Amino acid sequence: MNAPANIKIFDAERARADFEILSRQVYGKPLVYLDSGASAQKPRIVLDTMRDFAASEYANVHRGVHFLSAAATDRYEAARRTVQKFLSAAREDEIVFTKGGTEAINLVSYSFLAPALQPGDEIVLSVMEHHSNIVPWHFLRERQGAVLRWVDVRDDGSLDIEALDAAIGPKTKLVAITHMSNVLGTVTPLKDIVARAHAKGVPVLADGCQGAVHAVVDVQALDIDFYAITGHKLYGPTGIGALYAKRAHLKKMRPFNGGGEMIREVSQDRVSYADPPARFEAGTPPIVESVGLAAALDYLSGFDRAAVAAHEHDLLAYAREQVGQFNWLRVIGDAPGKGAILSFEAEGMHAHDLATILDREGVAVRAGHHCAQPLMERFGVASTTRASFAMYNTRADVDALIAGLAKARGILM
Amino acid sequence: MNAPANIKIFDAERARADFEILSRQVYGKPLVYLDSGASAQKPRIVLDTMRDFAASEYANVHRGVHFLSAAATDRYEAARRTVQKFLSAAREDEIVFTKGGTEAINLVSYSFLAPALQPGDEIVLSVMEHHSNIVPWHFLRERQGAVLRWVDVRDDGSLDIEALDAAIGPKTKLVAITHMSNVLGTVTPLKDIVARAHAKGVPVLADGCQGAVHAVVDVQALDIDFYAITGHKLYGPTGIGALYAKRAHLKKMRPFNGGGEMIREVSQDRVSYADPPARFEAGTPPIVESVGLAAALDYLSGFDRAAVAAHEHDLLAYAREQVGQFNWLRVIGDAPGKGAILSFEAEGMHAHDLATILDREGVAVRAGHHCAQPLMERFGVASTTRASFAMYNTRADVDALIAGLAKARGILM
Amino acid sequence: MDNALRELYQEVILDHSRHPRHYGAMDGASHKAEGYNPLCGDRVTVYLQLGADGRVADIRFEGKGCAISQASASMMTDMLKGRSQAEAEKLMQGFLHLVKGEDASDLSEDDRETLEVMGGISAFPMRVKCATLAWHTFKNAVEEGAT
């Protein structure tokens, strides 16, 4: 996520205007939204596209021959192709819609890993994973005797790739690794990881819930087996996410949820299943949300992504420099090339108190363990304060954060 | 769903105006939407509430201390209370949000039934179940040796309650039964079913995806163990549903999806889980959709439900009478007290051809097996044509259907 | 009746669907396959007698379905009989193009004329599967259906 030398221009102020919520106030102060890592705001085009679709072309998909059903099916399948293109997947049937990033990862656990897992089989993961990329594996430990092999990060938050390589052994069934940490901002060298894992015959799942927001992803170039994304962090709706999986895997995977749409034939005694991706999309899918997600990806792709990344990188660098003036503040996560997330601990000030005071200044940040408790343990903290930057943030937002921090210090110390 | 003698007035024309899509045309003809059984259209208040919320109060829920996160959390939890009230549940923590009706049923399968299931354990279900209330049990058959005990319906489509009672034996672990068939319209006597099952110590799951739309549900009065609903048939958004489950069950159930929000503590070696309902809501939930669902339920509850039911019942009776003139048409499902769904087979005319011709007249109906293949087999058909009526339909819609059928006959025969 | 519907349900089509040619099982078929449309639950079985040279010496079909799928199956049997594998493949590709509204100019003039009545389907994308079911089943029978 380093900015290339020669970048096109991205006008954050102009993008800002696309997000209605950003012009609102809280407690009489302008909203400074630095919580996009938890969930991004949605541009007008996403909200309007969803509303318009629901108000004029909506019906259930797939099963109907009537006009609206055909129209809705077209939109739904077009959304799948939009995701395909967004991730540079080879085929549209390698994209499975889910209800979010968490479900995408659980799908891999339930449908790919669980059926063949033997006690003692190992799953390699890093200490900076989000709970969504931890708990499904804990399930396999509790229920089927899987062994979790944890890979440490260095003190700067970067992944210890040699340790990861060393952790992959003959019993490893999966490497489950984040593309970008939601706490540290660390970006992992996926291509290198995949190469090392494949050299030992081990498939790789990337949790791309953060990564896909900030970097252009090419699953074919990465040669990755599974890549999970979530709509609401991609400036899209809640209630939808997607899993990219190689066709060869999907074909062999057993279903997860059972219901309408995912079968071929059902009788009293027998059941057979549809081909992927339908096999993994039981029930009425998030139809309107798929259309919203497509609108969000189109919106994002309408910008020069490198320019957006450069903008976010500039905000991060500026924020990093500004907090440097506070000797009572420790930044957690300083890996080279990291994404636009700044987590820190403030001496003598608890994250919740900080966040409360910042909130009253209109500055929205997260405080807590960020669903990454093993990482908190690794850095010896119970919680951190986290500012995360999106395309619509500006240096003025950083200034507001800095002023708020100074103020909090004044109040609390 | 019989209309009580003394009903308040429901003005369908007025309700109609709340649904923007109903004033559109298809192929230059006014849209006659008779496919609400597959998915209902959404009133303006639902679309506007969702858009407004997303544009002014949106953030991720639960984890944040900042203003928007608090506001969004309030809305999300208020939506839970709206569902609780809608189903007359005793406690709000008995409502688990899911991505739809299908997932709600799968949740019962994965979290309640699967963990303790022994080979030979039995699940009782009826031949008129939707695939969503069949395939999860087939999974348990395939994976854990469960036995499915099928209960027949009578020729008029009514449930054979004695047969159901007889099917419940010492090995029965669950009765899984629809509240209302999406093909026949048959409404099952849930209270009686629950009483008989409980007499033998067996819990009951009702698939309320259709039932809750047309009848007022009181889970406490029914004393039912599990009740599943889906948002998009309740005039609400896609991407959301809910499971009602008795607190005593939920407390003992193990988690389904693993991820953020559903844990208490996670370390490298251990994991502990949050109390219900959070335990079953891994990851970022369908936040905007929950707010939309609440708006839909409020909208529906704003009418006199008995009057709405009477209106739908009138449409069904009128349609039933009108199709009686066609001696080439066989209605499938004529159970007393049935809901507003009319399925039929037309001599010498395939459902798909009928549906195509009706579509060109602006009349949207479903053709196919309606995700109920065992029922198709029971009635010896591959598919049926289905017209389903919602609050916004009128007698004029029925007239359009009848005219379309006559026309189809003219073309095809 | 609107034009698209008139095109779709032409008399030729309805006639084929009411009186399908080569309908019924074939004893001693050399190849056989069953096709299934999960959308509507319709099934079709295609029986073949392939000659030593791979030619379609005989062909029959069986199954229930909508007017479109029945007519398509019936016309298919009419047209495939006697063709070589390469000719059959070419005809099938042309047919697929035609019903999807794509360029079908690689069909021979004769074939194009015969199949023209099927062209109306391209206005009904949701029904294309009905029209292609028998053809895909034929292909399956040839490739994997040796009895």
Next chain:
Amino acid sequence: MDNALRELYQEVILDHSRHPRHYGAMDGASHKAEGYNPLCGDRVTVYLQLGADGRVADIRFEGKGCAISQASASMMTDMLKGRSQAEAEKLMQGFLHLVKGEDASDLSEDDRETLEVMGGISAFPMRVKCATLAWHTFKNAVEEGAT
């Protein structure tokens, strides 16, 4: 600084949080419980010495947390020491009402005066859990924490 914040972070609160009373483990406690706030990962341990009559003969706490939770725990230990179970229960209920902005008039005048500094929390619903953590933990210690 806005009024709500000023109310929340009063000097009394900050003083309690910086210099918590009765802080640290207690050897030979008769009762003990650990509280945990899953939102922020904070923990608190409450130690009790309950007399034969059930009175809170001694009380201490330990753990890290935000200013609100620390101050609340510190004040709690100050106030509970010497109380009977019934008095403790009454105080706790009054405190819960107070921080939720509900009617706390059943508190004694003295208690109300002491606790007044905590009233500002009611304007911060997301922080109520911080304030109540120690109290819930105390209750747990009494009810289920016999060592």
